[in-house]
Amino acid sequence: MTSDLAVHVDRVTRRFGDVVALDDVSLAVRPGELVGLLGPNGAGKSTLLSLVSGLRRPDAGTVRLLGGDPRDARSRTRLGITPQETGLPATLRVHEVVDFVAGHFPDPVRTGDLLEQFGLTEQARRQTGALSGGQKRRLAVALALVGRPRVLLLDEPTTGLDVGARQALWDAIRAYHADGGTVLLTSHYLEEVQALAQRVVVIDRGVVRADDALDTVLRRVSLRRVVLTAPDDLSAWTGVVRAERPVSHLDQARQTLLTPDADALVRDLVLAGIDFRDLEIRGASLDEAFSEMVAAR
Amino acid sequence: MSTTTVSPLRLTWLHLRYQFLETVRIPIAVLGSMLFPALSMAFFVVPQEQVARNPVWATMAVAGLGLFAVMSASLFTYGLGVAEDRQLPFDPYLRSLPAGPGPRMAARIGNGSIFALLGLMPLIIIAWLLTDATVTAPRLAAGVATILVASVPFVLLGMAVGYSLPAKAALPVVQVLLFPLAFAGGLFLPPTMFPAWLDAASLATPTRAARDVLVDVLTGVGAPGSAWPVLLGWTALFAALAVWAYRRDEGRRFR
Numbered sequence: 375m376t377s378d379l380a381v382h383v384d385r386v387t388r389r390f391g392d393v394v395a396l397d398d399v400s401l402a403v404r405p406g407e408l409v410g411l412l413g414p415n416g417a418g419k420s421t422l423l424s425l426v427s428g429l430r431r432p433d434a435g436t437v438r439l440l441g442g443d444p445r446d447a448r449s450r451t452r453l454g455i456t457p458q459e460t461g462l463p464a465t466l467r468v469h470e471v472v473d474f475v476a477g478h479f480p481d482p483v484r485t486g487d488l489l490e491q492f493g494l495t496e497q498a499r500r501q502t503g504a505l506s507g508g509q510k511r512r513l514a515v516a517l518a519l520v521g522r523p524r525v526l527l528l529d530e531p532t533t534g535l536d537v538g539a540r541q542a543l544w545d546a547i548r549a550y551h552a553d554g555g556t557v558l559l560t561s562h563y564l565e566e567v568q569a570l571a572q573r574v575v576v577i578d579r580g581v582v583r584a585d586d587a588l589d590t591v592l593r594r595v596s597l598r599r600v601v602l603t604a605p606d607d608l609s610a611w612t613g614v615v616r617a618e619r620p621v622s623h624l625d626q627a628r629q630t631l632l633t634p635d636a637d638a639l640v641r642d643l644v645l646a647g648i649d650f651r652d653l654e655i656r657g658a659s660l661d662e663a664f665s666e667m668v669a670a671r
Numbered sequence: 672m673s674t675t676t677v678s679p680l681r682l683t684w685l686h687l688r689y690q691f692l693e694t695v696r697i698p699i700a701v702l703g704s705m706l707f708p709a710l711s712m713a714f715f716v717v718p719q720e721q722v723a724r725n726p727v728w729a730t731m732a733v734a735g736l737g738l739f740a741v742m743s744a745s746l747f748t749y750g751l752g753v754a755e756d757r758q759l760p761f762d763p764y765l766r767s768l769p770a771g772p773g774p775r776m777a778a779r780i781g782n783g784s785i786f787a788l789l790g791l792m793p794l795i796i797i798a799w800l801l802t803d804a805t806v807t808a809p810r811l812a813a814g815v816a817t818i819l820v821a822s823v824p825f826v827l828l829g830m831a832v833g834y835s836l837p838a839k840a841a842l843p844v845v846q847v848l849l850f851p852l853a854f855a856g857g858l859f860l861p862p863t864m865f866p867a868w869l870d871a872a873s874l875a876t877p878t879r880a881a882r883d884v885l886v887d888v889l890t891g892v893g894a895p896g897s898a899w900p901v902l903l904g905w906t907a908l909f910a911a912l913a914v915w916a917y918r919r920d921e922g923r924r925f926r
Contacts, residue, residue, distance in 0.1 A: 427767040448676055450769040461760025465696035466689065477685040478768040480675055501696075521769075 410571030454523030753833025
């Protein structure tokens with residue numbers, strides 16, 4: 375059974391000096407799944423990906439990629455990962471980088487086809503140092519797909535991209551998944567995970583906090599953010615799990631209140647006759663939601 | 672399901688081509704390694720009449736400087752260059768591609784040889800025009816081949832340093848290795864001027880062994896019987912160190 379899994383991480387611990395980056399973590403990804411890996415910065419997401427891609431060895435436990443040891447080059451012929459966009463060799467041309475990476479795989483996608491799929495045909499002869507941020511990001515994802523992988527690891531695939539560019543990359547990832555590919559992706563954006571993943575794994579401080587269907591996890595992290603201007607300090611109000619005030623902002627009365635139930639909080643404030651104005655309510659970012667979820671334990 | 676990798680030979684050729692491309696796109700790096708040995712020859716050997724006008728001594732001086740140039744290029748390129756590369760974000764990506772350490776290391780050695788050859792050309796031209804150094808065409812060809820073989824242990828030593836240390840530590844370590852090894856190996860002063868104890872110690876160094884082999888190939892004066900075994904022994908040791916350092920390395924260290 376285990377050999378049928380695309381990615382199998384079994385009771386893995388990894389330390390860096392005194393810091394425990396992963397503490398007895400297990401994760402099983404079946405072929406064809408699209409799993410989102412969520413967690414605040416420093417949670418252990420990247421360490422987990424580096425173990426699956428064979429860059430690091432676990433201190434304890436085992437990691438299997440398509441049934442093989444990811445430290446063995448043969449296991450990685452069906453793995454696709456993205457380089458960090460800042461790391462592309464600046465003096466090489468776009469088509470050269472693609473040819474170079476393609477040369478590592480037995481049956482690569484033709485460079486011309488791949489560049490066309492990612493809208494980079496016109497940039498083929500430019501040095502990668504001259505590409506825009508969005509183009510570099512597209513090239514990075516294209517490189518992950520050049521070897522026709524069965525497992526795709528994506529680390530923050532669209533961080534820093536505008537809406538149009540992000541949408542185009544999401545389409546590419548969806549198309550890959552629709553063809554039967556397995557995807558493990560990390561992201562800071564709730565929106566990105568909502569748009570792509572079916573299953574979500576939440577990691578914090580090296581421990582898996584949740585591993586469930588997307589909707590179930592979303593309910594657990596659904597904090598709301600209530601922003602208003604009021605003369606009174608409302609941080610201790612019932613239902614407020616945390617409050618922020620601008621540190622050096624001109625308007626010191628502007629405050630942000632994080633709460634699981636924004637409707638109830640606003641109703642209470644109105645009934646209590648609190649003097650406030652400029653009310654805004656929106657969803658909390660993942661980082662905020664996670665730090666609450668973790669602090670609540 | 673296919674689990675075959677691309678053949679190591681093709682991968683080596685692939686890495687060789689792209690490492691070469693990356694290097695020549697920054698021409699000043701190539702120019703530096705081409706000019707350094709030639710300038711040393713012009714400033715330190717050509718003005719010394721009794722060396723420059725003695726065919727055997729002049730040829731030995733060319734051999735020593737050529738070897739020093741190749742050795743310092745190897746140690747710096749691989750010691751410092753590998754350490755710097757490891758700090759780039761593209762490096763962990765390359766390590767995740769389906770290729771073991773072999774092709775990348777072999778390609779680095781190949782590239783080292785190519786640029787060493789480019790560096791030797793101006794040195795040989797200056798020696799030919801401005802000194803009495805003499806050599807026959809077959810001996811010159813054999814000498815060039817020998818110097819490339821002799822550079823392998825230094826490339827491997829450089830890689831062992833580069834994969835073990837961060838760039839800031841690799842630089843002083845390379846410098847500490849380079850000059851004592853070059854001096855003790857007789858690359859600056861001929862070993863005939865050494866006191867007996869230094870001469871004895873010198874025979875055990877990889878630099879001395881490489882020099883003796885090279886001088887013998889160029890001039891036919893003969894090399895001590897220990898030269899080849901010493902050179903091969905160091906090569907095997909440095910190869911083991913380089914592979915060990917690569918396997919142990921997991922990119923940047925975090926604390």
